[in-house]
Amino acid sequence: MLKVTKFGGSSMADAGQYRKVRDILMSDKERRVAIVSAAGKRFSADHKITDLLYLCHAHTQYGVACDPVFNMITSRYLEIRDELGLKLDLESDFAALKARLDKKEVSQDEMASRGEYYSAKLMAAYLDFQFVDAIEWVFFNIDGTVNKEESYAALRSKAAGKGIVTPGFYGKMPDGAIRTFSRGGSDITGALAAAALDAGVYENWTDVSGILMADPRIVENPQPIPEITYDELREMAYAGANVLHEGAIFPVREKDIPLNIRNTNDPVHPGTMIRSHFETETDPHRIITGITGKKDFSIITVFKRGLTSQVGILRRILSVLERHGISVEFVPNGIDNVSLVIPTATVAPHLYSILADIQQELSPDNIVVQDQISIVTAVGHRMAFRPGVSGQIFAALGQAGVNIRMINQGPDELNIIFGVKNEDFAQAIRVLYNSFVK
Numbered sequence: 001m002l003k004v005t006k007f008g009g010s011s012m013a014d015a016g017q018y019r020k021v022r023d024i025l026m027s028d029k030e031r032r033v034a035i036v037s038a039a040g041k042r043f044s045a046d047h048k049i050t051d052l053l054y055l056c057h058a059h060t061q062y063g064v065a066c067d068p069v070f071n072m073i074t075s076r077y078l079e080i081r082d083e084l085g086l087k088l089d090l091e092s093d094f095a096a097l098k099a100r101l102d103k104k105e106v107s108q109d110e111m112a113s114r115g116e117y118y119s120a121k122l123m124a125a126y127l128d129f130q131f132v133d134a135i136e137w138v139f140f141n142i143d144g145t146v147n148k149e150e151s152y153a154a155l156r157s158k159a160a161g162k163g164i165v166t167p168g169f170y171g172k173m174p175d176g177a178i179r180t181f182s183r184g185g186s187d188i189t190g191a192l193a194a195a196a197l198d199a200g201v202y203e204n205w206t207d208v209s210g211i212l213m214a215d216p217r218i219v220e221n222p223q224p225i226p227e228i229t230y231d232e233l234r235e236m237a238y239a240g241a242n243v244l245h246e247g248a249i250f251p252v253r254e255k256d257i258p259l260n261i262r263n264t265n266d267p268v269h270p271g272t273m274i275r276s277h278f279e280t281e282t283d284p285h286r287i288i289t290g291i292t293g294k295k296d297f298s299i300i301t302v303f304k305r306g307l308t309s310q311v312g313i314l315r316r317i318l319s320v321l322e323r324h325g326i327s328v329e330f331v332p333n334g335i336d337n338v339s340l341v342i343p344t345a346t347v348a349p350h351l352y353s354i355l356a357d358i359q360q361e362l363s364p365d366n367i368v369v370q371d372q373i374s375i376v377t378a379v380g381h382r383m384a385f386r387p388g389v390s391g392q393i394f395a396a397l398g399q400a401g402v403n404i405r406m407i408n409q410g411p412d413e414l415n416i417i418f419g420v421k422n423e424d425f426a427q428a429i430r431v432l433y434n435s436f437v438k
């Protein structure tokens with residue numbers, strides 16, 4: 001079975017991290033393909049190489065010398081090379097890049113891509129794997145989407161035999177220009193490689209032991225999630241959890257390749273396994289998979305007697321929002337009222353105009369706007385069709401004195417969503433975590 005591995009910026013930050021990556025790859029012969037990020041932060045006040053590359057490029061665009069920043073970038077890579085005792089001529093590469101940069105011949109995307117490029121060069125030399133440049137196999141269409149068929153075929157032809165290292169984050173446009181994905185895009189490259197090679201697993205190595213059940217800034221030492229389905233992950237990401245972006249997992253999800261999030265600094269930890277579904281579950285008693293949420297929503301509630309029995313009323317209300325280009329997140333309703341739950345940042349600039357339009361469109365009995373609302377989401381496929389879960393959630397919140405402003409559950413019962421005041425947000429998450437996990 002082939003394992004495709006992707007190492008994020010913190011795993012590539014210095015020579016010490018390179019050694020860990022090497023140990024991880026050498027400990028398992030099936031790990032024959034590695035996708036690498038640019039060097040990330042070594043400590044919290046440090047800089048990510050990709051940020052410095054953008055910064056350097058911006059300088060030259062405005063005709064400001066970027067030598068100090070350029071030197072910060074190159075010295076990071078030279079330091080890694082020298083500490084690992086590698087004989088790789090990076091100096092001529094750097095000089096050529098700098099010369100073209102000074103002549104404004106380097107595009108922003110090309111400049112940003114160099115972090116991954118140098119990481120991959122160094123790592124390939126260190127592992128004695130083959131270096132395969134991303135422009136040799138990640139092909140973009142003119143509209144910026146990836147031409148999967150050709151990209152997959154190209155990688156397949158390159159990856160036979162010896163192990164390979166390839167840079168994440170960028171590829172080639174039809175005219176030969178370098179193009180990057182959006183920030184964090186090496187995850188996409190990794191997923192594409194795993195899909196291209198029909199890997200048995202896509203290992204995404206980072207600096208945490210998997211996806212956590214709750215935000216560690218809110219819950220102390222939250223447990224990692226051992227197993228999560230792609231659908232649950234989507235819910236978690238949508239509801240605010242900082243996990244892999246959908247676009248980054250689509251290629252592997254499409255081919256039903258499991259994705260395993262692992263920790264370079266704790267390689268024996270199994271991390272989080274993500275799949276479409278699990279035949280057997282390690283922990284079938286775990287009812288809630290994860291708890292997440294977002295702050296700062298507004299609820300606009302429209303009151304009108306007999307409202308829900310009128311044909312087309314919802315459409316008329318929603319068309320007001322549509323005219324303002326605003327998407328509504330939830331629409332809970334009562335017999336004589338309907339509420340629109342919308343992020344405050346999107347609705348606030350248009351609020352008075354929206355209220356005026358609703359007034360004109362419906363002549364409601366009353367309209368009430370509440371701000372400072374947080375949405376909390378409990379995600380878990382095991383909650384589905386199991387009586388008593390919401391009872392347990394709301395009982396726990398009730399005991400903690402947290403008032404619930406809104407409740408929403410989709411018919412697939414994959415999640416339970418509720419609204420609380422912003423000031424109760426953290427407590428609501430802690431209460432849920434404690435009552436289901438502890």
Ligand code: ASP
Nearest residue numbers: 037038050183184185186
């Ligand atoms: N280095 C790029 C970034 O910082 C891409 C990545 O690391 O995934 O966004």
